Amino acid sequence: MSGAPSDDRDEFALIARLFAPLAQSYPGALGLGDDAALMDVPAGQQLVLTMDSMVAGVHFFADDPADLIARKLIRVNVSDLAAKGAHPFAIMLSAAFPHAVGMDWLRRFADGLGQDCRDYGLALIGGDTVSTPGPLTLTLTAFGRVGQGQAILRSGAKDGDVVFMTGTLGDAALGLLSRQGRFDRLPPSLRDHLDQRYLLPQPRHVLGPRLAGLAHAAMDVSDGLVQDLGHLCRQSGLGAVIRAQDLPLSDAARHLLADDPGLLSNLLSGGDDYEIVFTVPPEHADKIARLADDAGTSVAAIGRMCSQAGVVVQDGQGRPLDLALTGWRHFNDTRGK
Amino acid sequence: MSGAPSDDRDEFALIARLFAPLAQSYPGALGLGDDAALMDVPAGQQLVLTMDSMVAGVHFFADDPADLIARKLIRVNVSDLAAKGAHPFAIMLSAAFPHAVGMDWLRRFADGLGQDCRDYGLALIGGDTVSTPGPLTLTLTAFGRVGQGQAILRSGAKDGDVVFMTGTLGDAALGLLSRQGRFDRLPPSLRDHLDQRYLLPQPRHVLGPRLAGLAHAAMDVSDGLVQDLGHLCRQSGLGAVIRAQDLPLSDAARHLLADDPGLLSNLLSGGDDYEIVFTVPPEHADKIARLADDAGTSVAAIGRMCSQAGVVVQDGQGRPLDLALTGWRHFNDTRGK
Numbered sequence: 001m002s003g004a005p006s007d008d009r010d011e012f013a014l015i016a017r018l019f020a021p022l023a024q025s026y027p028g029a030l031g032l033g034d035d036a037a038l039m040d041v042p043a044g045q046q047l048v049l050t051m052d053s054m055v056a057g058v059h060f061f062a063d064d065p066a067d068l069i070a071r072k073l074i075r076v077n078v079s080d081l082a083a084k085g086a087h088p089f090a091i092m093l094s095a096a097f098p099h100a101v102g103m104d105w106l107r108r109f110a111d112g113l114g115q116d117c118r119d120y121g122l123a124l125i126g127g128d129t130v131s132t133p134g135p136l137t138l139t140l141t142a143f144g145r146v147g148q149g150q151a152i153l154r155s156g157a158k159d160g161d162v163v164f165m166t167g168t169l170g171d172a173a174l175g176l177l178s179r180q181g182r183f184d185r186l187p188p189s190l191r192d193h194l195d196q197r198y199l200l201p202q203p204r205h206v207l208g209p210r211l212a213g214l215a216h217a218a219m220d221v222s223d224g225l226v227q228d229l230g231h232l233c234r235q236s237g238l239g240a241v242i243r244a245q246d247l248p249l250s251d252a253a254r255h256l257l258a259d260d261p262g263l264l265s266n267l268l269s270g271g272d273d274y275e276i277v278f279t280v281p282p283e284h285a286d287k288i289a290r291l292a293d294d295a296g297t298s299v300a301a302i303g304r305m306c307s308q309a310g311v312v313v314q315d316g317q318g319r320p321l322d323l324a325l326t327g328w329r330h331f332n333d334t335r336g337k
Numbered sequence: 338m339s340g341a342p343s344d345d346r347d348e349f350a351l352i353a354r355l356f357a358p359l360a361q362s363y364p365g366a367l368g369l370g371d372d373a374a375l376m377d378v379p380a381g382q383q384l385v386l387t388m389d390s391m392v393a394g395v396h397f398f399a400d401d402p403a404d405l406i407a408r409k410l411i412r413v414n415v416s417d418l419a420a421k422g423a424h425p426f427a428i429m430l431s432a433a434f435p436h437a438v439g440m441d442w443l444r445r446f447a448d449g450l451g452q453d454c455r456d457y458g459l460a461l462i463g464g465d466t467v468s469t470p471g472p473l474t475l476t477l478t479a480f481g482r483v484g485q486g487q488a489i490l491r492s493g494a495k496d497g498d499v500v501f502m503t504g505t506l507g508d509a510a511l512g513l514l515s516r517q518g519r520f521d522r523l524p525p526s527l528r529d530h531l532d533q534r535y536l537l538p539q540p541r542h543v544l545g546p547r548l549a550g551l552a553h554a555a556m557d558v559s560d561g562l563v564q565d566l567g568h569l570c571r572q573s574g575l576g577a578v579i580r581a582q583d584l585p586l587s588d589a590a591r592h593l594l595a596d597d598p599g600l601l602s603n604l605l606s607g608g609d610d611y612e613i614v615f616t617v618p619p620e621h622a623d624k625i626a627r628l629a630d631d632a633g634t635s636v637a638a639i640g641r642m643c644s645q646a647g648v649v650v651q652d653g654q655g656r657p658l659d660l661a662l663t664g665w666r667h668f669n670d671t672r673g674k
Binding site: 028030033034035036037038039040041043046047048049050051052053054055057058059080081083084086092093094096125126127128130131132133134135137139141144146148151153154155219220231235 | 365367370371372373374375376377378380383384385386387388389390391392394395396417418420421423429430431433462463464465467468469470471472474476478481483485488490491492556557568572
């Protein structure tokens with residue numbers, strides 16, 4: 001119950017100094033000098049809220065670079081908001097730091113936060129800092145704005161909608177396997193690509209808001225395409241048929257799949273894609289390519305919504321693939337260990 | 338990367354079943370079936386936001402009853418909002434559960450959440466559930482509403498304001514010492530009182546909003562009166578003089594203090610009070626007693642704001658007390674161990 005030793009007080013002061021500049025752009029953050037933040041919401045707008053936690057040894061490696069840990073935390077949450085069609089503008093951060101975290105690490109962590117706050121137009125408006133005898137545990141609450149009634153939900157898909165996804169599938173899952181030493185013979189440039197996709201997601205924050213009013217349903221793929229599309233299907237009371245040959249794959253994924261076709265299951269069920277899967281009525285499907293092009297994001301039409309519940313992935317002959325793995329569970333999981 | 342074993346899936350399903358009813362009253366929670374929540378803010382109102390984390394072994398004992406852990410988490414955050422003059426209405430919860438957490442524990446935890454959601458008029462509108470190889474780590478983001486410009490900040494105190502605090506001082510700190518076996522000779526009824534004050538804070542959610550427009554500054558006392566009032570003083574560019582003999586003490590605290598006057602330092606610096614300290618211009622000070630009475634909360638005038646920086650606690654003769662302990666630091670701390 002006594003005060004902490006002086007070096008801890010220094011650490012406290014350092015955190016305050018490092019984080020305060022990230023709040024400057026938002027008056028309601030009160031300079032992080034109060035226990036609470038104030039927020040005004042313009043008339044005609046709704047808030048979109050999301051909250052994600054990341055634990056060292058579960059969602060990232062404890063020795064990942066501190067700036068990349070901070071940036072992944074931000075991007076995971078930005079991805080959720082973008083998939084709702086929202087413009088992210090603020091975050092609150094709660095960090096449980098283990099005792100081993102030092103000043104250099106904190107500086108680098110704050111650098112990463114600052115870089116992505118600038119890049120995504122975010123203000124840090126509040127949060128909490130505590131100590132933990134366990135692993136580094138980070139929780140972000142992220143705030144986005146969307147026009148009243150314009151948010152794209154999971155539940156809005158219609159029978160016959162075209163299913164699209166952004167970017168490429170499963171690179172982060174392969175990146176994790178690569179870091180576990182699975183692909184030692186992969187050319188370094190391809191391995192680097194996979195590593196980066198695991199370490200630093202690229203949320204589709206430009207395209208996401210432009211899908212509002214066009215997409216019937218959307219969500220970000222964080223726990224594997226089959227599982228997440230399954231959530232969207234259930235919330236919409238529908239099913240989906242996905243064509244394996246239309247799945248967008250990176251060069252690295254194609255290279256590995258040529259050697260080991262069984263990896264397709266990993267691509268379809270692996271976490272950390274942070275791409276958007278969304279459904280669009282067929283009559284608007286031809287607008288998507290140009291919209292995505294303008295946003296600098298690739299998209300692929302990968303299948304159709306249907307009335308039959310469940311997600312079916314078909315091979316080139318229209319036969320359903322047997323997918324033993326259906327996705328990533330967060331509870332009692334072992335990812336990143 | 339493989340799916341979790343079936344009992345974990347059961348646990349996932351249980352969490353979903355247990356938490357979903359807490360979201361029913363809030364349409365924007367989307368039944369907790371989406372990755373995000375939607376929130377409308379009525380014209381003329383501002384949001385007040387706060388976020389607090391609690392770690393087993395740091396902020397509570399890992400073997401504390403699960404329902405009381407949940408309720409303390411809610412109350413700690415409600416206390417922050419009440420001290421800003423805000424009406425709490427929604428929470429988001431992120432929970433990192435250790436593997437040892439079982440179904441009975443989860444049921445009891447959800448019971449506690451549900452009870453306090455009902456008692457404080459809160460909806461659970463979203464969050465995250467992850468696993469951790471470390472201690473149970475809980476983070477709550479809480480949302481309150483306040484009339485535009487009506488929030489009571491730390492920074493508004495004026496020279497000459499009367500300093501008030503609600504409830505009694507330091508009981509939770511004594512409750513912690515009691516649980517560590519320090520007060521074995523204390524009568525059981527007094528010890529129970531202290532234990533309860535440590536386990537289950539009583540946020541002043543009725544009085545808090547009624548102070549809007551009357552109090553110049555306010556904050557909740559969570560890290561010790563001297564430290565927290567020090568924050569308020571710094572944010573207001575002032576200092577405060579507190580009269581030790583006017584500090585509101587419980588029977589249990591008086592009993593222990595009679596034996597060991599040195600415990601006054603613990604009362605003044607101990608955490609977890611979750612009372613409100615607030616400042617009121619002298620011409621309105623006489624309204625406070627009735628207001629507090631109506632709200633069912635006791636208040637005490639404990640001192641004055643002054644131009645000289647710092648917090649001074651005076652004895653009955655007006656001499657400053659030497660307080661070696663100035664409060665509770667969250668970083669690298671040892672509370673609850």
